[in-house]
Amino acid sequence: MKSIILYLLLSLFIIGKDAELETYSKTGHDQFSEIVFVDDERDLLVDMTQTQIDKQLDRIKAKFIGVTTKYSYTYKDIEYISTVVFSRSNKTSEKFVFDYSLQTVEYQERSLNVKGSVSYKNVSKKKEVENQFAADASISYTTTESFRETESSSMKVTVYPDKKITLRVVGEGKISMGYSKTHFLWICFKKGAWETVDVVTSYFELVEEDA
16 A cells, blocks of 8 residues: 555656746747736746745645645736737938738737646637727827828838837736645645736737837
């Protein structure tokens, strides 16, 4: 009987050694280049040190069998910048014009960042950003003729000297973060921190800035 329990514990230990999800992006999520909290400023998981994470994990008490989760925050409102559709800068003394055919942009509705060996299931959902540039442009650029729709899926863009034009996908979302431990016979064999971002809205944004 003892050998069976020992074998089971060793198996669980091996299973618990999941590879960590390494994050190299600024936000810790490859699909978001920027994440801003709307109501109050909080730390993203990518900005937290291992010492901070371990301190929170130490507060989770052991249990006989099962998963225990301590939430840091849930469904906080955020604004994000996602995919850059195109970006053109002009560092000459003359303006230049180019034609761009706007294509449908696909991205994941949910993103998950994990530090540690926490098990997780991430359901991939693809969502299309509608071709609504024409509507946005007619509202945002009524005082200039620089941006004009030429076809239903194309546009002509003028970039003035020392300016940069960027078309990107932005929107609103909800973010949650927590810490989890998995125990078997009061022994912790999986633990770590996790952070999820759920997309609520998405749209195109055309930005002009200094080059």
